[in-house]
Amino acid sequence: MELFSPISGTIMPMLAAGKVDEMTQKFGLSFPKFLAQVLIFVAVYAILKKFAFGPILAMLEQRRQRIADGEAKLDKIAKDLADAELNAKAVLDKANEDATRLIKEAGDSAKTLTEKRQQEAIHEASQILAKAREASTLEHEQLMSQLKREFGRMVTEATSRVTGKVLNSDDQSRINQETSAQVSL
Amino acid sequence: MEILSALSQTSPVLANVSSKASELFHGSSVLEFLTNSVLVALCVLGIVLWFSRKATKNMTLIPHKAQNFFEFIIEFLYDRVVGIVGEKQAKLAFPLLGTLFIYILVSNWFGLIPGVGTIGVGDAVGPFMVGEVHEPLLRPPTADLNATLALSISAFLVWFYLTIKELGFMGFLSHTFGAKGGLKGIMGIVVAIVFLFVGVIEVVSMILRPMTLSVRLYGNIFAGESVLHTLGGLLDKAGFPWSFIGGVLFPFPFYFMELLVGLLQAIVFTLLCSVYIQLSTTHDEHHEEEGHH
Numbered sequence: 001m002e003l004f005s006p007i008s009g010t011i012m013p014m015l016a017a018g019k020v021d022e023m024t025q026k027f028g029l030s031f032p033k034f035l036a037q038v039l040i041f042v043a044v045y046a047i048l049k050k051f052a053f054g055p056i057l058a059m060l061e062q063r064r065q066r067i068a069d070g071e072a073k074l075d076k077i078a079k080d081l082a083d084a085e086l087n088a089k090a091v092l093d094k095a096n097e098d099a100t101r102l103i104k105e106a107g108d109s110a111k112t113l114t115e116k117r118q119q120e121a122i123h124e125a126s127q128i129l130a131k132a133r134e135a136s137t138l139e140h141e142q143l144m145s146q147l148k149r150e151f152g153r154m155v156t157e158a159t160s161r162v163t164g165k166v167l168n169s170d171d172q173s174r175i176n177q178e179t180s181a182q183v184s185l
Numbered sequence: 186m187e188i189l190s191a192l193s194q195t196s197p198v199l200a201n202v203s204s205k206a207s208e209l210f211h212g213s214s215v216l217e218f219l220t221n222s223v224l225v226a227l228c229v230l231g232i233v234l235w236f237s238r239k240a241t242k243n244m245t246l247i248p249h250k251a252q253n254f255f256e257f258i259i260e261f262l263y264d265r266v267v268g269i270v271g272e273k274q275a276k277l278a279f280p281l282l283g284t285l286f287i288y289i290l291v292s293n294w295f296g297l298i299p300g301v302g303t304i305g306v307g308d309a310v311g312p313f314m315v316g317e318v319h320e321p322l323l324r325p326p327t328a329d330l331n332a333t334l335a336l337s338i339s340a341f342l343v344w345f346y347l348t349i350k351e352l353g354f355m356g357f358l359s360h361t362f363g364a365k366g367g368l369k370g371i372m373g374i375v376v377a378i379v380f381l382f383v384g385v386i387e388v389v390s391m392i393l394r395p396m397t398l399s400v401r402l403y404g405n406i407f408a409g410e411s412v413l414h415t416l417g418g419l420l421d422k423a424g425f426p427w428s429f430i431g432g433v434l435f436p437f438p439f440y441f442m443e444l445l446v447g448l449l450q451a452i453v454f455t456l457l458c459s460v461y462i463q464l465s466t467t468h469d470e471h472h473e474e475e476g477h478h
């Protein structure tokens with residue numbers, strides 16, 4: 001009991017000497033006033049719990065949930081965006097690859113076509129040249145033949161004038177042949 | 186020179202502020218409870234009701250001004266309470282702790298409104314003028330020991346309820362008197378005796394908590410009232426206009442101090458209650474371990 005002497009030594013003399021009554025009087029402590037204050041505090045508690053803490057904590061929770069949902073959606077959107085970017089990159093890569101292939105194919109095709117057209121042109125040109133040569137040869141031969149005939153006629157005419165003799169058709173033919181033979185030499 | 190003369194007439198005696206609340210209806214046993222502090226407590230109740238209705242009416246996700254202000258206060262308080270007592274206990278204890286904070290803060294600051302403590306009944310010195318107010322019409326509830334005791338005992342009862350709900354009665358006894366450390370043998374017995382003694386001291390401290398909480402709050406607010414009254418009445422004997430000038434100028438800086446004291450006392454009371462709840466609802470380590478096994 002000695003251990004409790006600091007407590008009992010303070011409280012007991014106060015109780016014995018009626019200090020509690022004195023304190024009660026001094027500070028106006030009374031049960032009705034105390035109860036009135038308790039009731040008012042309980043009323044404040046009830047009002048705040050019903051009109052303030054309940055709705056506001058619910059609103060804060062709702063807002064927190066909304067923010068969390070928003071963040072989750074944001075993460076999902078970011079993930080979708082990353083996926084979409086990957087897809088777009090893949091599509092672009094494939095398109096680039098296809099385009100490169102098509103350009104190469106077009107290039108090859110154009111080269112082939114060019115070569116083909118070139119060959120055709122060369123062939124056509126060769127044909128034109130051959131025809132031209134042939135025509136030229138033909139024309140040359142015709143001219144030569146005409147020249148020979150003309151020359152034969154002139155020789156016949158000259159012979160006729162020089163000799164004063166009218167040449168028959170056999171003579172003329174013979175002179176022409178000889179002249180032609182001489183000219184072709 | 187006039188100023189010096191007026192200052193020479195200052196009265197350094199502490200103002201005679203009554204240490205108890207005055208009854209508004211003397212001689213009525215039915216309305217004995219209706220004191221000037223009860224009247225202010227009712228005003229505080231009205232203010233809280235009006236503002237909480239205003240703040241939570243037509244609530245929207247994008248808050249309006251009153252809602253925003255109230256949300257700020259409640260979120261700030263809730264975060265502090267969660268930080269001390271934890272998420273689980275905060276859900277149960279927050280309505281009490283939040284009410285304590287708001288009620289004490291509004292009550293403390295209500296006492297700083299001009300007229301509170303200075304308008305009332307006294308010896309008449311002129312029309313509507315008294316020399317010294319013996320029975321003020323209004324008195325902050327936190328300057329009445331009945332009110333501070335009401336707050337602290339309410340908090341004590343809720344604390345006890347939460348503790349028993351969390352630990353159970355035997356758990357509470359074990360938590361208070363049980364030996365910690367897991368020692369066995371002779372040392373275990375010695376430690377058990379020591380913890381039994383510590384438990385007795387702990388019980389005494391628990392019983393004294395409502396008293397310490399209420400007296401601390403009452404003392405601080407009553408002292409603030411006394412300081413403001415004393416400073417406000419320093420030049421009362423110098424006559425008009427010095428009494429008026431002194432009544433405005435001298436207490437003025439102390440109003441800021443009292444604003445701070447009012448806030449601090451509300452915080453101290455609330456945080457101490459939070460800490461008491463946290464201390465008594467925390468499970469001992471060996472209980473946790475046993476629980477896991």
